């Protein structure tokens with residue numbers, strides 16, 4: 001029976017014993033950065049280097065410089081996987097400024113946590129049948145960073161839940177669809193893939209998808225998207241580390257394209273999944289070779 005273990009400040013403990021102080025500024029003021037990544041091919045973390053670069057970039061917003069080497073994250077993931085007994089993991093890395101010891105934001109040492117649980121990827125039916133989404137007017141604070149402040153996202157996902165939808169897309173005050181609450185958004189029109197780069201997280205999954213899409217004869221365009229652009233698309237996809245590429249077949253109650261996942265989503269998801277397995281194995285071999 002697998003037992004969850006997490007790491008707090010580098011120490012692996014049983015999940016129930018993984019705690020941080022109530023004085024932590026992550027808890028008190030919502031100051032924090034995080035990453036979500038997954039393993040492939042039997043526990044190899046995918047694109048760990050890219051996720052850590054983005055983690056440190058986000059942590060720099062509250063003054064934290066890199067202080068844990070990649071090798072330590074890699075070691076903890078492998079060790080937690082061995083102890084917990086899960087096959088593939090969904091890994092959350094969280095960094096906060098640490099305990100508030102003076103003034104409003106004065107902190108001592110940063111807190112860092114690794115939550116590594118069973119992968120729990122979406123069921124195959126989600127890829128086969130597609131998922132639904134809604135749009136809502138809001139924006140994420142510091143949208144190019146992955147901070148723990150998801151209050152606006154919580155509002156969007158509550159609306160999605162009420163509508164029985166899987167994802168909620170942010171529509172900026174200027175009227176542009178920027179991203180999902182926990183995903184990037186891409187639109188396919190003919191052989192054009194269009195996706196925003198402004199006011200959204202630079203997604204690692206999306207970046208990995210691009211060369212595969214181009215190899216399939218699709219052209220890639222970084223541009224703003226509107227609600228109508230989504231409604232009239234042939235295909236809409238969301239991307240994220242755990243979900244990879246999921247087709248969205250209905251938005252705000254309107255069917256997208258034929259109302260069924262389009263052909264590109266399915267082909268690219270298969271190619272992307274295999275490419276991740278290959279890349280994770282190559283990275284693991286490179287690490288083993290020193």
Ligand SMILES: Cc1ncc(COP(=O)(O)O)c(C=O)c1O
Pocket residue numbers: 036179180181182183184200201202203204205206239240241242
């Ligand atoms: C707001 C937001 N945008 C986009 C993404 C997708 O990013 P990635 O593909 O790097 O997982 C996420 C992932 O969690 C997210 O939270």
